[in-house]
């Protein structure tokens with residue numbers, strides 16, 4: 001049995017605001033695993049926009065701007081979490097953990113000790129696991145992985161057998177289950193052509209791989225400087241971030257000026273053009289709005305072309321297990337842009353917000 005310390009290193013989010021709200025501490029109490037919980041020594045933890053959005057209170061309906069990483073005008077504390085409720089501080093954020101189980105509380109979990117694991121980030125009411133209204137997010141409604149140790153319910157813990165490093169494995173959880181959930185919600189199959197804005201990002205690069213895995217054609221939209229790196233992920237075509245004439249660009253790229261599916265995490269000013277790119281009966285699936293949540297929606301585009309819209313956030317049970325299978329069989333590849341020591345989380349988040357990277361950035365405790 002590994003001897004455990006009594007305290008750990010962690011980064012605390014002290015309240016809503018700028019990066020000054022993140023504080024690295026060397027002596028924070030070690031989490032104590034309770035009934036059906038395990039203690040995990042964190043090997044690596046991936047960054048996510050939800051860390052930034054929660055810190056800046058971007059989820060508040062009072063905020064209407066793109067994600068900038070700065071504290072926002074109009075945002076309120078009482079609806080500042082992804083779920084529309086208040087956040088308790090201090091909070092240890094960080095959802096995408098790869099680590100090793102080092103202890104188990106009472107109940108279950110002894111069999112996991114010593115295993116390398118990933119954490120399913122959706123916290124469920126295990127008396128009603130299919131009730132998606134009773135879910136929390138790991139690193140938001142409880143402490144997460146920006147620390148040397150973390151605890152979580154044993155039913156959220158997935159052992160993983162892989163040659164990938166901890167840092168590579170920490171690039172998957174949030175982005176890939178979100179992307180897979182979007183594709184499930186839009187029922188994407190091999191006859192589809194999928195347009196992917198923000199394709200250089202965590203969810204976008206996952207969408208390319210997971211849509212291809214289903215046999216669909218993929219068209220990536222990304223910033224010019226990232227086009228070569230995005231092409232290497234393997235989409236059928238790469239187009240600029242916001243082509244003036246998206247239809248003409250699609251025609252040149254795939255021989256048709258429309259797609260059957262738009263899988264979007266960007267929104268913003270480009271949004272009407274994305275909707276216009278959908279063929280009759282097309283599906284728009286959305287899990288983010290990094291370029292701006294408030295968009296110009298012409299209802300005629302929606303109903304006259306028989307479109308279907310699906311939002312995608314809380315992921316039903318089972319999808320995380322599917323993802324672990326794809327990782328273990330090498331059906332998806334990690335896109336690890338950079339690693340930082342945990343103590344430099346602020347610098348890591350600055351780089352994450354600057355968006356010069358492709359894939360994801362990970363911190364190591």
Ligand SMILES: NC(=O)c1ccc[n+]([C@@H]2O[C@H](COP(=O)([O-])OP(=O)(O)OC[C@H]3O[C@@H](n4cnc5c(N)ncnc54)[C@H](OP(=O)(O)O)[C@@H]3O)[C@@H](O)[C@H]2O)c1
Nearest residue numbers: 049178198200201202203222223265287288289290291313
């Ligand atoms: N609903 C959920 O459960 C869920 C889960 C994960 C993420 N999300 C949300 O989805 C969005 C994307 O997440 P992600 O992790 O894929 O993000 P990411 O890794 O930061 O990538 C986002 C990409 O969007 C592109 N982009 C286009 N316009 C932008 C703008 N105005 N500002 C910043 N980036 C812009 C950038 O690529 P180019 O520079 O190449 O254009 C960037 O690489 C975020 O809003 C996030 O909160 C939601």
